[in-house]
Amino acid sequence: MTLQTKPNIADADGFYADLIAAHDGLSEDESAAFNARLILILANQIGDRAVLDAALEAAQARR
Amino acid sequence: MLDDRYSLAFKLYPYERSADQDAAQAVRHPVIVVGGGPIGVATALDLGLQGIPVVVLDDHEGIGQGSRAICFAKRSLEIADRYGAAGPMLDKGVVWNLGKVFHEDRKVFEFNLLPESGHRFPAFINLQQPYFERFLVERLRELQADGAPIEIRGRNSVQSVEFHDDHVRLQIDTPEGPYTLEADWLIGCDGAGSPLRTMMGLDFDGRVFQDSFLIADITMKADFPTERWFWFEPSHKAGASTLLHKQPDGVWRVDFQIGWDVDRKVELKEENVRKRLDAMLGPDVEYELVWTSIYTFQCRRMKKFRHGRVLFAGDSAHQVSPFGARGANSGMQDVDNLGWKLGMVIRGEAPDALLDSYCAERRHGADENILNSTRATDFITPKSKISHIFRNAVLDLAERFEFARPLVNSGRLSVPCVYDGLPLNGPDALTGGPARTRVGSPCPDAPLGDGFLLPRLGKGFTLLTIDVEAAETIEADGVIATRVALRASDDTTGALAERYLGTAASAVYLIRPDQHVAARWESFDAAAVQDALRIACGKG
Structure with a gap:
């Protein structure tokens, strides 16, 4: 298996909205722990x- | 009470005294439309083309200035085409396909709308709203000249409304004093701030977005490509986000996100607008300001779009953020949906309950538009630190990895909604039929030799048959569906078969006057079509 870098999430907008909503009401530390x-x-x-x-490699900050 | 709320781009319906003002008793009209904007005038066109007398009242004498809505979607053009008004829009409008997304000045990626071929109209045109409105009014004048029973009365301001079971009574102010009118049906198309809605004390709840946007329409000597450019957090700092979009007449729309706590008067001073534009364009670009405005927005809708004899359409019924071009475009879909239903009820062909389906279907559309425009707004203006971190992570990854690009949301451009699971839908019984033409969908266009499919649909109910025998007309309780008989081979490009047959060998579609699919089957069964026709007319 190789890292999937093509779009692979059905209803990407809906997923993203749910992801952000999952952080509603969390403090910064709580958000970091959730992540x-x-x-x-x-x-x-x-x-x-x-x-x-x-x-891990792909998530490295851009230089 | 006849104050100008805005200045005019085109004075198209100056005040004229109507005989109704001299009548001894209030004159009763079948339909009165409040508001002569794009939605009100389109409503008049729809009804007028059906031969139903309609009076449009507007408190101004023409079309307001300012580009405002600039992005008109394919579906709006298709609807306007049903009214005979799309030609000049297409001629004048700017077609664009390429969009570019930047973050901190770096190009993250670009996208091509990759328009599907075999459609008469492009995915979008950019056109200043005053032109869109003017072409609708010009079409209205043409129809009037041909004897269509449409009137538009400028400087007629509705002051109060009185409700009765079978009509409404309006007090109207004019430069020559007040008069009274009655209407069997009243359509509120008087915009987001709808005075009619306020007079009726109706709810309009939703979410306020705490941000302001400054629009500057400019003409430039510089030669920019006809593309949509969107910057997240540009280093020029003229806006937390910035949009650049091309309009006709060499005009560019620049849209700066400038924060919530702003002094509108100060920000709109020319020198301050120029500071932002100079920061963005650089010192050497010459430009002229055409129009500036600051807007804030809410996403909200009325609980019900129908209140007895009063129906609301367009911004008066629902309001969205501008990201995604879902304001005027969804209003046109309201008109498309309401026109034939009101026509049938007035002619006695359908029960009053058919109008409740207008509310059900368009509320479904409004919710979809509010959802999409809210998501875009949350992406563009993140509301929390963590949401900002995720947003920027998406932009960072999108530059290198394709997977993150669908998550970048600077507005999901308006497409018409599908009335999935709603009460007017008949059977979806075409095995192997494409999902895009499932029951409830707006019919996609397809090429037919030198012409197109959609102009052949939409005059009443249509029975579209592909490679199958059927009756030429079908009648149910006085409502007639007329056959349009096609063969898959009528379109050598294969688009018709791909969009309407899928893997099926043949197809029978019952299509509503607004070009939405009411039911579909593989073969023709008269009784099944009659049942579906009854359901589609609210008799199910």
């Missing part, structure tokens, strides 16, 4: 180490 939990859940779903490594 951490979310990333760990998604990473476990992916499982494949090569893909996770590619994702």
Whole structure:
């Protein structure tokens, strides 16, 4: 498996709205913790180490 | 009470005394439309073309100045074409396909609308609203000359409304004093601030967005391409976001997001507008200001668009943010939906309840438009720190990875809604039929030799058959559907088959006067079509 960089989410706008709404009412620390939990859940779903490594690389800040 | 709320771009209906003002008793009209904007005039065209007498009252004498709505979608042009008004719009309008998105001055990506071929009209034209309105009024004048029973009365300001079971009574102010009219049906097309809605004490609830936008329409000597450019957080800081869009007559729309706490008078001073434009365009670009304005917006709608004998259409019934061009475009769809229903009820061909379906269907449309424009607004103007972080992460990733591009939302451009699951829908019984033409959908255009499909639909109910035998007319309780018989081979490009057959060998579509699909099957069954026809007329 390789890292999926093509659009892969049906109803992308709806997902994005739900993602942002999930943070409603959270403090900054709570938001950061929510994101951490979310990333760990998604990473476990992916499982494949090569893909996770590619994702870690892709998420590096642009220089 | 006849104050000018705005200055005019075109004085098209100067005040003239009507015989109604000298009548001993209030004259009763079948339909009165309040508001001579695009939605009011389109309503008059729809009804007038059906031969139903209609009087439009406007408190001004013509079309207000300012480009305002500039982006007219394919569906609006198709509707205007049904009224015979789309030709000049298409001639005058600017067609664009390429959009570019920038973040902090870097181009994140560009997109092409990639218009699907085989449609008479492009996905969008950019056209200043006064032109759109003028072409509608010019069409109205043509129809009047041909004897259509349409009137438009300038400087007729509705002061009060009185409700009765079978009519409404209006007190109207004019430069020559007040008079009274009665109407069997009253259509409120008097805009977001609707005085009619206020007079009736009706709700108009929703969400206020705490941001202001400064519009500057300019003409430039510089040669910019005909593209839509959108900047998130540009380094020139003239706006937290900025939009550049081309209009006819060499005019560019620049739209700066300038924050909530602004002094409108100060911001609209020419020197201050120029400061922003200079920061954006650079010091060497010469330009002239054509029009400036500051707007704020809300996303809201009335709970019900119908109140007995009064129906609301356009901004008076629902208001959206401008991102996505869903204001005037959705108003045109209201007219499209209301016109044939009101016509049938007035002619006694359908029960009064058919008008309740106007509210159900267009409220569904309004909710979809509010949802889409709210999402775009939340992306453009993030409301929390975390939402801002996500927004910028999307823009960052979108530059490198295609997956993030669909998440970038500077406005999802208006497409007509599908009336999924609503009461006028008949059976969707075409196995293998395309999703885009499912029951409730607006019919997509398709080429037919030298012409197009849509002009052949929309005069009453149509029974569209493709590669199958059927009766030439079908009648149910006095309502007639007339057959348009086609073969898939009538369109050598294959678009007709792709859009209407899918994997089916043949198709029978019952199509409403507003070109929405009422029911579809693979083969013709007279009794099934009659049942669907009754359902589509509110007799189900």
